[in-house]
Amino acid sequence: MSYREQTPHPLVAIIPVVILIGFLAVIISLFGSESLNGGSQIALLMGMAVCVSISMAVYRVPWKKFEQQIKQTLGEVSITLLILLCVGMLSGSWMISGIVPTLIYYGVQIMLPQFFLVSACVICALVSLLSGSSWTTIATIGVALLGIGHALDISEAWTAGSIISGAYFGDKLSPLSDTTILASSATGTDLFVHIRYMMLTTIPTFTIALMVFFISGLGNGGATDLRVEQYTEGLSQTFNISLWTLLVPLLTGVLIARRVPSLIVLFCSSIMAGVVALLLQPHILCEVAGSDNLIRGLAMTYYGATAIDTGNASLNDLISTGGMAGMLNTIWLILCAMCFGAVMVASGMIQSLTQVIVSWVRHRVSLVSSTVGTGIFLNLTTGDQFISIVLTADIFKKVYQEQGYESRLLSRTCEDAATVTSVLIPWNTCGMTQSTVLGVPTLTYLPYCFFNLLSPLMSIIVAAIGWRIIRK
Numbered sequence: 379m380s381y382r383e384q385t386p387h388p389l390v391a392i393i394p395v396v397i398l399i400g401f402l403a404v405i406i407s408l409f410g411s412e413s414l415n416g417g418s419q420i421a422l423l424m425g426m427a428v429c430v431s432i433s434m435a436v437y438r439v440p441w442k443k444f445e446q447q448i449k450q451t452l453g454e455v456s457i458t459l460l461i462l463l464c465v466g467m468l469s470g471s472w473m474i475s476g477i478v479p480t481l482i483y484y485g486v487q488i489m490l491p492q493f494f495l496v497s498a499c500v501i502c503a504l505v506s507l508l509s510g511s512s513w514t515t516i517a518t519i520g521v522a523l524l525g526i527g528h529a530l531d532i533s534e535a536w537t538a539g540s541i542i543s544g545a546y547f548g549d550k551l552s553p554l555s556d557t558t559i560l561a562s563s564a565t566g567t568d569l570f571v572h573i574r575y576m577m578l579t580t581i582p583t584f585t586i587a588l589m590v591f592f593i594s595g596l597g598n599g600g601a602t603d604l605r606v607e608q609y610t611e612g613l614s615q616t617f618n619i620s621l622w623t624l625l626v627p628l629l630t631g632v633l634i635a636r637r638v639p640s641l642i643v644l645f646c647s648s649i650m651a652g653v654v655a656l657l658l659q660p661h662i663l664c665e666v667a668g669s670d671n672l673i674r675g676l677a678m679t680y681y682g683a684t685a686i687d688t689g690n691a692s693l694n695d696l697i698s699t700g701g702m703a704g705m706l707n708t709i710w711l712i713l714c715a716m717c718f719g720a721v722m723v724a725s726g727m728i729q730s731l732t733q734v735i736v737s738w739v740r741h742r743v744s745l746v747s748s749t750v751g752t753g754i755f756l757n758l759t760t761g762d763q764f765i766s767i768v769l770t771a772d773i774f775k776k777v778y779q780e781q782g783y784e785s786r787l788l789s790r791t792c793e794d795a796a797t798v799t800s801v802l803i804p805w806n807t808c809g810m811t812q813s814t815v816l817g818v819p820t821l822t823y824l825p826y827c828f829f830n831l832l833s834p835l836m837s838i839i840v841a842a843i844g845w846r847i848i849r850k
Contacts (some may be wrong), residue, residue, distance in 0.1 A: 391727035398425030403785040422714040433725040447724035463642035466702035471651035481522035495591040499544035506548025539826025564771035663695025715761025746841035763800035794837035
């Protein structure tokens with residue numbers, strides 16, 4: 379029988395998604411936080427196999443179509459994979475060079491435990507707003523703040539939640555952000571019109587998140603003086619603590635301010651940190667290498683796991699790094715997630731399911747709610763925020779036009795749904811990356827990412843109120 383393109387019935391299209399969720403539920407219950415080390419990848423491949431099998435057997439979709447879509451999708455995330463490897467380089471080099479230890483050393487002495495959560499959130503928001511990248515923010519200042527929170531005896535889940543909330547707030551409103559540019563361009567909205575309109579939902583949501591972090595932080599008694607002393611003493615005895623190390627973050631900030639692409643910023647910052655390690659921490663590089671060969675130690679810092687003995691077990695865990703090798707599980711998972719998303723698109727199953735959602739649209743609130751639901755659903759099924767933004771915009775662009783609503787409403791809703799929720803999904807590129815960088819499982823920090831959790835809800839509330847929503 380020759381192939382004739384047809385859209386699968388929604389009840390058929392939902393089968394691979396149900397299979398995927400079922401496998402993930404079993405794997406997470408069996409392996410817990412270790413599920414990202416291989417189990418989740420198997421679940422994604424099984425979901426992919428079910429999708430392909432149904433499509434080829436029932437709808438006669440040729441394998442060539444799946445191949446083409448997989449190639450296209452993987453090509454679109456190739457830069458993301460390179461960024462992940464550079465993040466691995468940066469995390470290792472910033473730690474071994476003494477940059478992060480220096481920030482922790484001074485941070486635990488300056489920051490008050492009661493105001494740490496709200497301060498961390500604001501700091502990450504400012505850095506992300508200037509850099510336009512939540513990933514860069516979390517991989518640099520976010521890692522240092524997590525260490526400070528650990529030293530102040532503050533829950534790593536709360537700390538990670540405040541870091542991610544701030545980073546995604548800045549990313550969302552920055553004109554340098556790739557997701558912000560993508561959402562505006564995909565919907566045909568002027569970039570700065572899009573940013574100004576997002577403030578109506580983003581500022582109130584961020585204010586609520588700051589209030590939660592402020593109130594929660596007041597209950598933090600913080601670490602005892604003995605604990606802070608143990609951390610500062612362990613760091614000073616192990617590393618050459620020097621303000622000179624902070625030249626690297628300063629120069630990294632200059633690169634960001636000059637709008638240098640994230641991949642180049644991360645790579646250059648890693649190289650600068652390597653030079654600092656050679657100059658200020660040669661004894662650490664020798665310990666990493668297991669010999670007097672400094673270049674070997676530096677290379678191992680970039681690509682492999684490092685473990686430094688400070689005499690304090692909890693501090694040892696804090697300053698251990700995985701390098702580029704530590705990112706391989708994440709890259710593996712991204713590849714599997716992208717393949718699942720690609721076959722769902724090629725088979726027409728994604729389109730079938732989203733058509734059901736679009737059919738529910740009756741008025742303004744249902745329109746925005748459907749857009750939010752579609753963005754989150756696509757984050758769950760395609761595993762990538764960029765694909766989710768583009769597909770959501772494509773699906774609803776005509777609907778918004780027919781209903782007489784401005785394109786800025788669609789662009790804002792795409793960001794409120796697809797951009798900020800991506801980090802809450804364990805198998806999404808964002809969720810996988812941030813959990814790997816911070817060393818905190820996605821499901822552990824999820825309940826504390828108040829900005830990310832509230833953003834979709836705020837988008838629907840504002841739609842219900844009708845604040846600044848104009849219908850032609």
